[in-house]
Each structure stands twice: as C-alpha cells, then as structure tokens.
Amino acid sequence: MNQNRQQRRTLMQAVVGLAMGALIPLGAAQAADPVKVGMMLPATGTFAALGTAIDNAFKLYVEEQGGKLAGREIQYFAVDDESDPAKATENANRLVTRDRVDVLVGTVHSGVALAMARVARGRDTLFIVPNAGADDLTGQLCAPNLFRTSFSNWQPAYAMGKATAGMGHKTAVTLTWNYAAGQEAVKGFKQAFEEAGGKVVKELATPFPNVEFQPFLTEIAAIKPDAVYVFFAGGGAVKFVKDYVAAGLKDSVPLYSSGFLTDGTLAAMGGAGEGLVTALHYADGLDNAKDKAFRAAYQAKYGMAPDVYAVQGYDAAQLLHKGLEAVGGDMSKKAEMRAAMRGATIDSPRGAFTLSKAHNPVQDIYLRKAQGNLNPVSGIAAAKLDDPATGCNM
C-alpha cells in the first residue's frame, strides 16, 4: 500500500538523518532534501487556463535560477482543485498533511483559497496565494504564514473608482455576478467613486454564473448613468462586452471594469472590447526591463504570451526565493523567513512592489486601454495602492 511504502521511506529517512546528524551539522543535511512545494491549482474546469499560466510561470522562475532556490532543489506536488470549494479542504490536506509540503501555493478561486488558508493555519504551513482576490485573505484572515502576490478585489476596483471620478463622471451604475468577488469589487469602486464626489445610482447583480445580461442592459439604457462599472471574467466577460456593444451602449455610456474583464478575453470578443478602459496591477507595454525579459522567456518556453496570472505565479516563486535566501535555505527558521518575505521588495514584471503588513502587495494599479488583443498601459489609476486590510490584527 502506498502509505505504507511512504511510512517506510520516512522511517528510513529518519534513521539515515539521525546517523548523519551525528557527523555533519543539521543545516547541511537539510540542504540535501528538496523544498517541497504543493501546487494547488485548477487543471480542469472554467479556470484551467489560469491555473496553467500560474504553474508555468512559477516553474519558469525556478528554472531560471538553475532549478534551485537558495541552494535547495524544488520538488513539486500537484493537486487539481477543480475550483470546487466543496473538495478544497481535503485537497489542501492532501498536500499539507499527506505530502507534508513546506509551502502551499494556490489558487484561483477565492472560496477554495479560504479553505486552504484554514488548513495552512492549522499546520502553520507557509501559504502563498498567486491569484484569489478575496479581501478577507489579507483582512480578517491575515496570518503570519499567509502571503499574497496578486491583489485584493478591493484594489483594482478602488483604483477604477478613483479614475472614473477623475474623468469627470458624476453618476455610475454597477453590475456584477452575485458572488463575493463581485460584491467586494463593487464596494471598492463605490467607496472611491463616492469619496471623489460621484454617486453610484444603482447596484445591479445577476446570479452566478448566469450570462443573460439583456434585462440589465435595458435598465442601464433607462437610467442613462455617466458610466458603468462591472466585474466579470472569462466567458461571462466576453459575453457581457459583446452584448454591451451590440446594445449600442458602449458609445453612449462608457464601460469601466477591473482588468479581468479584458485579460485573456479580447481575442474572443472579436473587436468588441476595443478601447475599453480597465484598471489592473499589470498591463501590456510596461516600460521595464524585467517585464521584457520575463515575456521573452515565457514566450520562448511555452509558445504563448504570458498574462497577469503568469506574473502572479512568477512573483510567488520570487517571494519564496527571497524568504529562502534570507535563511540560507533552512525553512525551520520560520520567523526569520517570514520577516524577510514581509520586508522583501519583489522585482516583478508588473514593476517592483513591497508587501503591506497584512502581506498583500502594495502596488501601482495601471489604467489600460484595450487595443487589438492587448491591454497597453495608458496611465496610473492609483500609485502604491495599499489594501485597507479591514479586520486584520497582525
């Protein structure tokens, strides 16, 4: 049986370790084993492409370092989380309890990430979130072992709200799926937009993942606000933008969004997305050498252009590297390693960023204007934006 063999192996390792421990210092013995990294990402379902991008870029970074971080080999353990929160705890346990990974990396879906955070907290395992934007992860649930290299839902939305008001719009209608990510984004947008003197006149929501938007478009046409803010991603984003354009609203009521609306979806929109202004922590055509090198390397290795998800995965590996470097690869020095990660400046393709005290990136949020299949940067919506981390007592 599998677990028997594993037990035997662990036993043998223990015996060998004890024997060697007598001869050489512990640190060196440890450097011989690889760091076990548990990748819990979606390999099937709606978010499969995002999971692949994160996984690819994480591994790309490790390979660029010669397959080792701070002198230690990296050994991957992978689980398909299927973006299913109902299986999330067990899947996280598979990596944390069964495979005893040193680091847990994941995932895309916020509900799944929340379940992972709980498992990681129980065992005090280092946990790096390369996408899931749930505000709570670096808010109420913030923890010394939990780091995020992506964003909080609040961040791009708040920046977009600020920018929308900055463009002189006075009234706005919001629309999202009725789920946590959308609700948090709308809250962020509304906060910034109203702080700057605007008014959200109506908040519309549709059941997830329903994509019949026509009734809402009609409502928007009836209200005639100055601007519309939406939060959609993937297939729903494509459908919404196509419908918005076909309803003739794009020219009369400008549409704004967190950048996920137009990331990886512009080709599928077939031109309907042209000129859309969105806010995100990454954009095409950023003027920095790191980004250019990253893009070239990713393209060369995987035969496709990287996206924001890839950047987040790449930075997750960078952040881990910073931590390992600080302790010379000795992960038993938890406190030092985490302090180093907390204090690190990550030289990201998105532009360098630091982490807040709740371990969320303090980053520039760019304004982007869609052009062809790209989202070139057109300005900065909010510089060095820090998530408010509501409820975090760390």
Next chain:
Amino acid sequence: MSENLTRAFKLAALLALAAFPFYGTDFYTEVVAKILILAIFAMSLDLLVGFTGLVSFGHAAYFGLAAYMAVLLSPPDFTPASLWTLMPLAMLAAGLAAFVIGLFVLRTKGIYFIMVTLAFAQMAYFIFHDTKLGGGSDGIYLDVRPTAAIGGYTPFDLYDTVHLYFFVLVLMVLVYLFLSRLLRSPFGRVLVGIRSNEHRMQSLGYATFWYKLAAFTIAGTLAGLAGFLYAVLFGFVTPEYLSWHKSGQVLLMVILGGMGNLAGAIAGAFVFVGLQETFTDLTKHWQLLMGGVIVLVVLFMPGGLAALPGRILNRLRKEGRNG
C-alpha cells in the same frame, strides 16, 4: 449469496474499518472518515431512492443546511459548542426542512419529483450563495469543533483524528442498524410496497402520502447528520455543499452501489471516492478515466456493486457445473 457469508463479510469489513486508524496515516484516516460520512449520506438517500422509489435530486440541501447550522448555531466567540446540543439541533433543522419541503414535493411523481426536489434545493443553494446569511459564496469557517463534554466528563476529543474517526464510524454503524431495523418493521414494508405499487398500497387502505413524508423527513434528518459531521471534519462550509453537483454525486454513489441495498450504498461511497483518489493521483485528465469507468460499469455491471457478488457466484456455480 448465503446469509452467513454476507454477515461474515460485513463483520470483516467492519473490523478492517475499526483497525484502519492504527495503520493508516492521519490523512488517510480523515479520507476514510469522510467516506464514512458520505456513506451515511448515501444510505439516507437510499431509503428514498432504493426502498421507497422516490428519486430525490435535491438531497444535498439537507446535508448543506445542517452543515451551515453547525456553524451558525456555534457561539461566535471561539468557545466550543456542546456536541450533544449542536448535533441534534443541526439534524432537527434538516429534518424540519425536509418535512416542510416534503409536504410540497410529494404531490408529484417520477421525473417531476426529481425536478421539484432539485428546484427546492437550488433555492436553498441561492439563499446561502447570494446572501450574507452564511458568509456568501466564499463560504464560512467552523472555527472550533464542538466539545463532547457532559458535565465535567469528556468521553472523547473531536480534535483527535482517531477519536473523531471512531465517533463517525460508530454513527455510521448506528445509522446502518437503524435503517435495517426500520426497513424490516411494518413501516419499512409499507415503504417497499409503495415502491413496487403505490396504488395497491392505497387501495389496501394505507395513507401512502404520510408514509412517504415520514421517509422523506427521516432521510433529510440523516442527511443532516452527515452534513453536520462533514462540517466538523473539515471546519469549512460552502454553498457548494447544497449544489446539485453534490446531490448528483450522492445519487451516483447509491446507483453505483446498487439501489435498495444499504451495504451497497456504503460500498458505493467507498468506490466513488476510491476511484477519485486513485485517478487524481494518476493524471490531470483524471475525469476522463472516471467517466470511462462509469460508462463501463453501467454497460457491464447492471445492478451496481451490490449485484456483483451474486453475479460472480452464479458464474462460478455455472462453471462448476460445466467443468
């Protein structure tokens, strides 16, 4: 299969389960605990599907509702609730919901029954998914497991994986015994009668509606027990526990095991999760294998797993005769 052989086999299986935590790792002990909980869930559905002929496609509603109750009825300040009040309350809530929904859905039959049970389950799903009642779509934590203390005495500790495992195992066996007993009682015979011919039961003077409602309520309550244990085991409750996927999965376990056979429902839970465990470790395209196995089972194993031993015995007997 002969009665004695079956009994011996069941006893051996139970012994193996009781011994498992002592040679499995913590992780696999939790996996088996999960399967045992799903077995309770599957048996509760089998009472409806296999014995009474009521195919519910919304059974996850009662499972999920009780899981939410475990969280919402726990004190908010990180002090543990008492197991002995929390568990009955969660089951009561699920049973009550099943009773009320049953009053409505039992007016329909066949495919219409399947769909109305789904409709009510979907409504429950959207209530937890779309509102802030239970943490919304992201789900909610059960921060502390309940305590088993009675007065000053604590017979076992749910934080200990092995204790929790045995607690679940004992409950599973109790549910099995309870349902077996129930089905052998006059009440159970009426249910089976309803399954084969409801009109005849009616003309014999049985108020079949109330029998069905009782079965529906009992099934909901036991599904609630499973949901409660699931919440305790994983400490996390999400609206997905009420989704039609979950209802579909438990239905698959029942069909896979062979309807109308409680031991089959348990076997169905083991095989379903076992296949998942094996395939997910093999390849990222594990669903292809899973789908393939399911198709093959349907084509070549009518009657599910429960019919398998009989078929093998038959085959052996035949060959014995020929040889």
Next chain:
Amino acid sequence: MDFTIFLIQVLNALQYGLLLFLVAIGLTLVFGIMGIINLAHGSFYMLGAYAAFVLTSLTGNLFAAIALGIPLAFVFGVVLEKLLFSHLYKRDHLEQVLLTYGLILIFEELRSLTVGDDVHGVPIPELFAFSIQLSDVMSYPAYRLVVSVVCIVLAIGLYFLIQRSRLGMMIRAGSHDRDMVQALGINIKTLYAVVFAIGVSLAALAGMLAAPLSSVYPGMGFSVLIISFVVVVIGGVGSVWGALVAALIIGFADTFGKVLVPEWAGLAVYLVMAMVLLWRPEGIFRKG
C-alpha cells in the same frame, strides 16, 4: 419603468425564452419519446459551440459551419445510440443518469485535450452584424432576432414533423408501445437511433447558433443543462408546445425577476418551477 423600457424587457424575455426553447427541445424529444434522461444534453450543446468555433475558423462562415456541423452531429448521435444507449432501453432510468454523467466527464476532458481551456468567440455572420435602434441609447442586435425567428420556425417544423408526418406517426407510436410498432414491421432500432440523433443535432444546433451571442468556454454545457430540464419538466415531458410555453414562462420569470427582485433573481426560476409543478404535477401540457 416607463412603457418603452417595459416593451424592451418584454422583447428580452421573449427572445431569451425562445433561446431556451432551442436548447431544451432536443432534450424533451429524447426524453419523451425514448424515455432517456440524458444528462449529457448540455455536453452536446457545448460540443456544438466548440464545433462552431473550429469550423467557423476553418470555413470563415458560421452558416457553412452549421451546414457541416449538423450532419456531423447527426452521425455522432447515431454512433452513440448504437454503441451505448441501445443497451439501456430496458434498464432503470437511473442507470441512464449514471451513464450520461460519465459521458459529461469524458466529453469535457476530450474538449480540454483537443481544443484547450481558453475562452473563444465566434463572429456574428456579416449579413446580420448590425443593430436596430430601439430607444435613444439602446439598440437591438439583429442576430438575436434572427435566432428568435429560427426558433419559431423550428417549433412549427417539429410540430408538423411529429404530429403530421409519417416519421412522426411512427415515433409517436413507438413511444407508446415499442413492441407493437415492431410487430407492425417498423424497424424500431433504426427509428430510435434517428430520434436520438435528432436530439443530439438539435442540442448541437443550439450551441452553434448561440456561439456568436454567448462565447465558447469550458463548462458552458453545465449552465444550460439544469435550465433545460426545468423547461422540459414545466412544459410536460415530450411536448413541443409545452416546451415552448415553458421556455417563454422561464424567459419572463428570469428577465423580470432580475429587474423587479434583483436580490432574489437566482431563486425566481426555481420558484416558478415549484409553483407550476405544485399546480400541475405533470407539467402544463401533460401527455395523454
């Protein structure tokens, strides 16, 4: 709500309802006539949409894609029926549920292996790529109206096929008494294969027609599966008119649910279904 807006919402409801009819009609036929609960119906819809994407990229035209795709879907349906479903007619409904669930997993993975997991779009055919102005700021895409017209034509066509044609007569007879039809010298096996293939083709057609409106993405089959069953059941299993009426009811419930009670919009459709079935436990158009 002012009157123009109200009228536009009515149009939205009608149009969405017709689209639902298109998606559900294949399911009600297979279900009503052959007695098969086909959970893989949504997968056929998904495969149709992906076929539209691939074939449109190859031929450059959605109509050419449909012309190629429908025969493909038909053949695919016949093959599936012969290989799998023909063994299941005498079995329990629930084993069909199990089998078709297995098929969902297989089709979804095959899609992932062959076409990948990206989101794709299919361009609206040149001919209908324009909008009609409805109010000062709102216009209506012509293609949506075209799809609605196709749905209406299809509803009428199917009605005549089943109620008036010789094939329809055999089909109806077959659904009542399989053995009797066979005794009359009609090849029931071929007949069932044809009906199943028609069901698959209709689901694929729905996917192909909807592809330019929606988008093509992993898991899209799931989104239509449940709503299709809702339509079929409200309408009364096997009834073409029932499916049409039910689809329109759901179209209205969804549209006005979203407008009038946005917080409870997710429940609206199911609430309507529960109410209809409590009022008429066998659907609106129960079969005689």
